[in-house]
């Protein structure tokens with residue numbers, strides 16, 4: 022059955038954003054995920070972030086692999102093009118699409134199985150290329166769509182509903198992404214509305230790969246005692262690095278923070294991220310520091326959340342390719358088919 | 373004159389009375405990595421420059437250095453450029469294989485060999501020419517590394533003398549081969565001259581083979597299929613290339629990269645009007661191509677069998693999402709190690725239906741370097757017109773070997789970007805539904821990000837006309853039926869077969885790709901030696917066009933000749949035949965890792981005809 026509803030006409034007097042669009046313009050089809058699934062909360066935060074930043078939804082492309090998480094692109098930004106591809110291969114679709122049309126803002130939605138298992142090869146190489154994309158892993162430590170098997174991010178010793186114990190160590194996608202060259206790496210929790218939204222907004226404003234691992238409990242298969250990716254476990258073991266606030270460039274907001282207690286990072290777009298000091302003075306531009314923190318918190322069974330690492334000025338893949346400013350996809354024949362003299366010259370070289 | 377040489381002369385029973393002019397095959401047996409390629413190409417090119425039709429085939433191991441390699445140069449006054457089964461003139465440089473190389477020569481053949489190998493005792497019916505390569509190379513250079521490299525050029529000189537190949541042409545060919553490297557040219561020239569002088573003084577001509585000038589190559593070029601396909605992609609206005617290296621397809625993307633660098637810089641900004649991404653594997657390569665095609669780029673990849681297997685899942689996704697993609701399959705022998713550097717037509721069946729689910733793909737079947745070029749252009753047009761992955765089925769023989777051709781023509785038609793929605797069309801059709809068959813040809817209209825037109829959500833099997841998620845039976849069936857209609861449209865758009873219907877002939881042959889060259893020769897043999905006239909249809913694409921079935925109807929018996937074990941193309945054809953057509957079909961198959969030759973076809977066809 023077709024499930025995508027038609028967009029309702031806006032009610033009078035509703036709030037609009039910077040580019041005059043109402044929140045409804047950022048919504049998508051009705052979700053078919055389980056009620057309470059962490060993935061739905063992430064979808065909501067994406068809608069809010071795009072709305073609040075005033076991004077033109079027709080500039081966005083939404084990409085995903087396969088899984089419950091990968092269904093999410095159908096539930097936001099209806100007027101954006103989308104591609105729900107095959108399991109674990111979203112990174113390659115994204116790479117082709119973004120390179121062929123550099124004007125698009127790409128959002129990739131993946132799962133921990135999608136990126137950590139079948140798609141780890143493509144995940145690794147996308148991070149390494151620093152392709153401009155907001156790359157969200159909706160991390161529930163299990164395979165939702167195939168009904169609850171362990172995924173590679175399941176923690177050592179966590180159990181399945183059936184009682185099966187995971188005896189392999191997890192892959193930390195954040196540590197991996199930092200190591201590989203992603204220029205914006207964050208972790209958050211689907212239940213942390215404020216932090217997740219601030220991170221997503223910063224990620225959308227970042228140029229390069231913004232990889233966000235969002236712990237997103239699977240209420241149907243992995244939200245029980247013994248799961249380290251359940252709502253209750255994460256709430257108890259979430260260690261926010263800092264209080265993230267994102268200041269978009271165009272708003273020129275001056276938030277009053279005590280300078281001594283904040284770290285500020287300027288993004289390429291001119292936007293700024295402010296991390297208010299919490300437990301320690303965290304510098305997100307220090308790679309070694311980020312990796313050390315991840316290892317330390319992991320060994321305590323805790324999740325460090327927040328923006329873990331950021332390198333705002335790193336060249337992205339598009340810069341490296343040295344391509345023209347216009348989308349390659351829309352170049353006219355006059356610019357892509359060499360003239361007859363070129364062919365003649367080539368033929369001459371084989372005589 | 374050395375003692376050995378005169379002994380050999382006495383040992384030779386009887387010299388052939390007639391000269392064999394411009395109709396023989398030279399085979400150079402060396403060790404790979406020994407730098408024989410320059411010498412071989414200089415020989416090939418010199419004969420070509422003398423106006424004699426030639427072809428060059430490299431049989432090389434899957435190895436970087438140290439394993440046996442055979443390079444065959446065939447001169448053919450009649451213009452046959454397929455493989456010739458027998459070697460007439462051997463250059464035995466490889467101690468490992470020399471014995472067998474000599475023992476398999478036909479009677480009356482000749483062999484130049486490295487003197488210490490002492491091969492002359494092996495045969496009494498072969499003319500031997502021993503050459504002391506090491507002695508000859510010593511005065512030319514003191515550098516041991518260079519010695520090894522230019523040593524091979526000596527046999528070039530020896531052959532020039534023995535076969536009357538013009539030394540002026542040899543020098544010209546050498547210059548063409550080495551470009552502006554004057555030092556290297558001088559060094560190689562002295563090796564050539566040393567070989568020539570040695571043969572002149574010590575090797576009296578005892579074999580019948582000779583090259584004489586003709587005028588059959590005027591205005592022609594010598595080129596490999598992969599390079600030709602690359603030029604086709606360049607001229608097709610490719611904007612995205614995603615690839616993963618694999619023999620025998622790598623040189624396609626590698627030459628494309630060279631051409632793109634040269635010819636596709638934006639004149640104003642100096643920036644590239646294309647992007648090339650070396651992917652992490654073939655799965656990613658095709659994923660990138662589909663992603664790029666989905667946003668509207670002309671995107672391609674090239675690979676061989678193992679890569680095709682990895683691409684299977686994405687090929688199906690491309691089919692079900694109506695995404696254009698161009699994939700070159702430069703076919704080689706089966707999986708993994710062993711014969712990956714040998715040629716075959718073994719991916720036909722698997723590529724035609726590549727992926728899971730009901731899937732079929734258009735295949736283009738080039739048989740010449742000029743078709744590698746023209747079908748590359750066709751492939752991009754068809755991929756965008758049909759909004760589907762299109763495969764160009766080349767093979768190692770075509771892709772990596774050197775072929776003569778007329779120069780390629782500049783494309784006459786503008787690029788066909790297919791059914792892209794625009795405001796006017798939208799007004800005409802009223803509403804955009806991505807997968808609605810508005811025109812009845814199975815091809816829907818499409819939009820791309822950034823075109824200001826309505827967006828859609830691409831996904832696999834479960835969607836309705838509006839690209840919305842659906843698991844309804846009617847939505848699924850409607851879409852599959854539309855895709856089938858689209859395949860029928862493809863049938864009318866793909867290149868038509870080339871047909872030579874011989875009046876009164878009852879037997880017909882169908883072939884495709886490089887098998888063509890063996891058929892050309894075999895038909896002449898069948899006519900000359902057996903008085904058998906054979907009609908011929910050369911397939912140029914799948915799906916099969918109407919002409920193919922008409923051809924079968926007009927013959928009593930039809931042999932489909934191909935280079936695989938399981939008669940793969942025949943299998944595809946049988947799926948669409950009437951029972952009467954089915955009953956007429958026979959098969960001739962060749963699968964030894966070497967290109968098929970005319971003689972093998974003749975022998976097998978005659979055998980099957982007689983055994984009827």
Ligand SMILES: Cc1ncc(C[n+]2csc(CCOP(=O)(O)OP(=O)(O)O)c2C)c(N)n1
Pocket residue numbers: 087088089090091108131132133134135136159161163164165166167172
């Ligand atoms: C090639 C392939 N193998 C297996 C599957 C089956 N499959 C579908 S979703 C999935 C796991 C999804 O897990 P995850 O990525 O963590 O997403 P979640 O459903 O938990 O959000 C699997 C194994 C598939 N679709 N394709």
Ligand code: SF4
Pocket residue numbers: 053054055057058059060089090161165166238239240241242
């Ligand atoms: S099965 Fe789990 S992951 Fe899938 S929708 Fe339900 S709660 Fe979410």
